[in-house]
Amino acid sequence: MSAADAKPHPSAEVFQLLVDAVTDYALYMLDPEGRIVTWNSGAARFKGYVAPEIVGEHFSRFFSPEDQASRLPARALATAAREGRFEAEGWRIRKDGSRFWAHAILDAIRSEDGTLLGFAKITRDITEKRRLEQAIYESALQLKLLVQGVRDYAIYMLDTDGRITSWNSGAQAIKGYTESEVLGQHFSLFYTPADRARDAPDIALRTALAEGKFEAEAQRVRKDGSLFWAHVLIDPIYDEAGAHVGFAKITRDVSEKKQAEEELRRTQEALLQSQKLQALGELAGGIAHDFNNLMTVMHGSADFMLKQPDMPSEKRTRYLNVMLETAERATSLTSQLLAFARRQPLEPEVIDLSVRLDALSEMLQRTLGSQYELRLDLTPALWPVEIDPTGLEAALLNAVLNARDAMPEGGRITIATHNARRTEGDGVLLSVEDTGEGIPPETLKRVFEPFFTTKPTGKGTGLGLSQIHGYAVQSGGAARIDSELGKGTRVELWIPRTFKPLQRETAPDTQISLPAALRVLLVEDSEHVRYFAHQLLDDLGCTVLEAAGGQEALELLRENPVDLVFSDIVMPGMSGLELASAVRETYANLPVLLASGYSSKQFIPRDEREFPILRKPYKLETLAASINELVHRAESDE
Structure with a gap:
């Protein structure tokens, strides 16, 4: 069979079909001199030539005049022949004269004995990719110019360890350092010694990583050592793969704002x-x-x-x-x-307001009298709240009595509860609304002020509504009042909800007797209160030792065995808390009961008290119950 009659190998036909099917790449061959031997559909698509027009032509025609003048085509062939491969990006020319940005690879093709047979040429049109890269570069350049142009904010970057990697003109203006002075330095350079001692810089970075942002206002240090108030924002930076690569840091000098706030506070x-x-x-x-x-x-x-x-x-x-x-x-x-004064001694319990108000309604109706209608609009399944029930009753009674006084001829008072969602959180809204004469606008502005009253002299202290306001704020909530002349007044208390379980109601303990011959050390600096407490303890059958202060009490303890120490908290010299701690150190199993006219939370702001506290004024029953509980607890611990 002659060479002319020979048919191409089937695999060669398949390969040619594959090459022609590729439209995103120009795939063609050159002879050793650079003339085009083959041409695929991808080459025809983005170079504009069909095979009969281009086969046999030199591939340099695709190069720009400047590249041809610099003999780039010849150098590309020489490099590929010498090194086996030439790769580059540059402008190329289409048939219609338009340009496109190309990524080109030129591979040498050799026979088994090493003879150069030609070159394989692969070209891809990456004009759009280059356009995007150029746009990104220009955008980054504009962003850099923008950041550098900002002088009211210090905008810079930190690496993952907190070292400074960039610095803008605002940072130099605010902090006083030039870029060359701070690059590579740790950003803790700007913190006060006290903040560095408590590890504030690392805490800020850890918070930014954990919460996605760190924001604060604090004092920072300039290069000259002077302090300024700074508003600081730190954001973590992640790459496209999600790896943490550093932090973005924005600082603003808010010293003038702080000064204005201080002047306002003084005013x-x-x-x-x-x-x-x-x-x-x-x-x-x-x-x-x-x-x-x-x-x-x-x-x-x-x-x-x-x-x-x-x-x-x-x-x-x-x-x-x-x-x-x-x-x-x-x-x-x-x-x-x-x-x-927000110093009322509160002892909060978890309660359902609707249940508690329903139980109080009978007492309130008796207080009002028959000419007033008391209407309840209580929401069932109300969210629980943690408040002081005694303070609630006082606040409610004040609101109801004010409503009564606004309706001298009688009327209707409505007490309502419902769940309420606010921007500050979920809570319960308690309202007391009357059908009275209303409050004038100029008076309404002052109703929560202490001692302000519109009632005649001797008819009121002006503490009713201020007590409601103080109780609401002290309970973590808020109070407000709305009124319209001739239509009545509405007082509202908003109390935040709690997720703690409801307090179980227990029957009052009527047992007031104590263990026989109980020895009690009574510590109280007020002579009159000490005498009163001594009489109560005597009535309970206790043997009482008296001390007017903490040091005297410790001296008595060294010489006299006792079963319990009962001490006031607020005393000159050694306080009751300090005495209780000293007793625990020396007499580990000796029970200590403290007494105070203020809230226990004022002295012990922890969730669990170290020592039980009895609130003044106390009665015989409450004193006995507290001592009984403490003594029985001590016995069970032995």
């Missing part, structure tokens, strides 16, 4: 002081009158009892009951004052 303090002086003047017409009335009852009753030692027991009991009720009213008035 507000001056205004508050002025308001306090005004409040003290208004206090004389309200609370002083109430206290005088209370003291008149107490003084008169005590005087009668002292002057008539043979007074019949029935009459004596009546006087004592009057004195007890008067003392409780004085305690309530003091509680209102403390609530406004």
Whole structure:
């Protein structure tokens, strides 16, 4: 069979079909001099020539005039022949004269004996890729120019360890360092010694990684050592693969803002002081009158009892009951004052407000009288809240009595509860609404001020609504009031919900007896309170030792065995807490009961108390119950 009659090998036909099917690459062959031998459909697509037009032509025609002038085609062939491969990117020319950016590979083809047979040429049009890269480069350049042009913000980057890798003109203006002075330095350079000592720079980086951002305002140090207030933002930076590669750091000098805030604070303090002086003047017409009335009852009753030692027991009991009720009213008035000052002794419990208010409704209705209608609109399955029930009752009673006073001819009071979602979180809304005469706008602005009242002298202290406000804030919530003349007033308390379990109701413990011959060390700096507590302990059958202070108590303990220490917290010199700690160190199993007129949380801001605290004023029953619980607990621990 002659060479002319020979047919191509089947595999060669398949390979040719494969090459012609590729349209994204120009695949063709050159002879040793660079003339085109083969041409595929990809080459025809983006170079514009069909095979009959181009086969036999020199491949240099695709090069730009400048590349041809620099003999780039010849150098490409020589490099491929010498090294086996030539690769480059550059402009190429289509048939219509337009240019495209090409990625070209030229591979030498040799026979088995090493003779150069030609070259395999692969070209890809990457114009769009280059355009995107150029756009990205230009964008990055513009961004760099933008960042460098910002002088009000220090914008720079840190590596993963916190070392500075870039620096803009704003950073130099704010911090005082040039780029050459800080590149490679750790950013803790700008922190105060105190912040570095508490590891603040590393905490900031760890927080940014853990939470996606770190933001704070704090003092920073300039190159000259001066301090300035800075608003700081740190964001972690990740590459396309998700690997952490560093941090973006933005700092702004907010010293002027801080100075303005400080001036505003001083102005507000001056205004508050002025308001306090005004409040003290208004206090004389309200609370002083109430206290005088209370003291008149107490003084008169005590005087009668002292002057008539043979007074019949029935009459004596009546006087004592009057004195007890008067003392409780004085305690309530003091509680209102403390609530406004946000120092009211709260003992929170987890409760359902709807259930608690339903139980209080009968008492409230009796307080109001028959000419007032009390309506309840209580939401079932209310979210639980953690509040002080006693303070709640006082706040509710104040709101209801204010509503009653606004309706001298009678009317309707509606107490409602419902779940409420707010920007600050989920909570429960308690409202007291009346159908009274309403409050004028100029008066409405002042209703939460202490001692402010529109009632006649002697008819109110002006503490009712301020107690409601103080109680709400102290409970983590808020209070507001809306009113319209002729249509009534609505007082609202918003209390945040809790996820703690509801408090179980327990029956009151009527047992007030203590273990026989219990030895108690009583520590109280007030002589009158010490005498009162001593009498209560005597009535409970205890043997009592007295101390007026902590040091005296420790001396008595060294010489006298006791079963329990009962001490006030607030005392001159050694406080009750310090005494309790000293007792625990020396007498590990000796129970200590503390007493205070303030909230236990004021002294021990932890979730669990180290020592139990009895709140003043206390009664015989509460004192006995607290001692019983403490003694039994100590016995079970032995």
